[in-house]
Amino acid sequence: MRLDIDILHRQGDFVLDAKLLIEESATGVFGHSGSGKSTLLRCIAGLIKPSIGRIELDGETLFDSDRRIWVPPHKRRIGVVFQEPRLFPHWTVRKNLIAGKSRRNIKPPCSEAQVVDLLRIEPLLDRSVRELSGGEKQRVSLARTLLAYPRLMLMDEPLSALDSFLKSRILPFLDRIHRELDIPTLMVSHELTELLHLSDQLVLMKGGNIVSHGTLSDVVKHDEMAELIQEKDLNHIIGHQLRGRVINDPNHHECSLSN
Ligand SMILES: Nc1ncnc2c1ncn2[C@@H]1O[C@H](COP(=O)(O)OP(=O)(O)OP(=O)(O)O)[C@@H](O)[C@H]1O
Numbered sequence: 001m002r003l004d005i006d007i008l009h010r011q012g013d014f015v016l017d018a019k020l021l022i023e024e025s026a027t028g029v030f031g032h033s034g035s036g037k038s039t040l041l042r043c044i045a046g047l048i049k050p051s052i053g054r055i056e057l058d059g060e061t062l063f064d065s066d067r068r069i070w071v072p073p074h075k076r077r078i079g080v081v082f083q084e085p086r087l088f089p090h091w092t093v094r095k096n097l098i099a100g101k102s103r104r105n106i107k108p109p110c111s112e113a114q115v116v117d118l119l120r121i122e123p124l125l126d127r128s129v130r131e132l133s134g135g136e137k138q139r140v141s142l143a144r145t146l147l148a149y150p151r152l153m154l155m156d157e158p159l160s161a162l163d164s165f166l167k168s169r170i171l172p173f174l175d176r177i178h179r180e181l182d183i184p185t186l187m188v189s190h191e192l193t194e195l196l197h198l199s200d201q202l203v204l205m206k207g208g209n210i211v212s213h214g215t216l217s218d219v220v221k222h223d224e225m226a227e228l229i230q231e232k233d234l235n236h237i238i239g240h241q242l243r244g245r246v247i248n249d250p251n252h253h254e255c256s257l258s259n
Contacts, residue, residue, distance in 0.1 A: 001184035007053030016208045028195030029188045031205035037188040046073035079150030083157045085141030094125040100144035135166035155187040192233045
C-alpha cells in the first residue's frame with residue numbers, strides 16, 4: 001500500500017496541514033483531542049474535500065486541487081469504521097451484510113465465508129441487529145465494511161464505545177483484518193496500548209500537523225508523547241515489539257450468507 005497525502009484544510013479556526021507518506025500495512029494515528037485525527041481520516045475517505053492539495057492511493061489520484069480531480073467516497077474503495085456501528089437496526093445481520101456487499105466487478109480479496117468466519121458472526125446471521133450487544137454490532141459492522149472489499153480500512157476509534165471486556169474481545173479481530181485478509185488499516189485511538197497492539201507504525205498529530213511518523217521508538221522520543229503516555233501504557237511500551245504477537249486462531253468453520 002502507498003498512501004501519499006499533501007493537503008491543507010481549513011474548518012473554522014482549525015487548519016489541518018498534513019504531508020504524509022504511508023507504506024506500512026497497519027498504522028496508528030495518535031494525538032490530543034482536537035489535533036485533527038478524524039479530519040485527516042475523513043479527508044482520506046472523501047467525506048471532507050480538503051481546501052487544497054493532493055491525495056494518492058496506490059498510484060491513483062483521489063484528490064488533486066490543481067488538476068481538479070475529486071474521486072467521490074463510494075468510488076474510492078476505502079472502508080470506514082466509526083465508533084458507533086452503522087447498521088440498519090430492523091434488519092437481520094444477514095440482510096445488513098448482503099446490502100453492504102460490493103456490486104463492483106472486482107476480484108474479491110476474501111470470500112464471504114472468510115469474513116463471517118474471521119469475525120465469528122455465523123451464529124448471529126439470522127438475528128435482528130437491535131437484539132445484538134455493542135460488541136456483536138461492531139463485529140457485524142466490520143464484516144459489512146469488509147464485504148465492500150476495501151483496499152484500505154480507516155478506523156476512527158472503533159473500540160471507544162465498548163467496555164474493556166468487549167474491547168479485549170474485538171481487538172484480535174481487528175488485528176486479523178490486515179494479518180489474514182491483507183487489507184491495510186489506518187486506525188485512530190486515544191488508547192496507546194490498542195495502537196501498539198495493532199500497528200506497525202504510529203503517526204503523531206498536534207494542532208493539525210503531523211509532528212512525528214515512524215516506529216514506536218521513533219515517535220516516543222517526541223516531546224508531545226510525554227504528555228500523552230499514561231501510566232498504564234508504560235508496561236506496554238517497555239520491551240514492546242511491534243508485530244511480535246501471537247493471535248489465537250479458534251476452530252475454523254465455513255458458511256455462506258446465502259444459506
Ligand atoms: N465541521 C467543523 N467545523 C469547524 N471546525 C470543526 C469541524 N469539525 C471539527 N472541527 C474542529 O477541527 C478540529 C479537529 O477536529 P478532529 O475531530 O479532527 O480532532 P480529533 O483529533 O479527531 O479529536 P478527538 O480526539 O477529540 O476526536 C477541532 O478543533 C474541531 O473542533
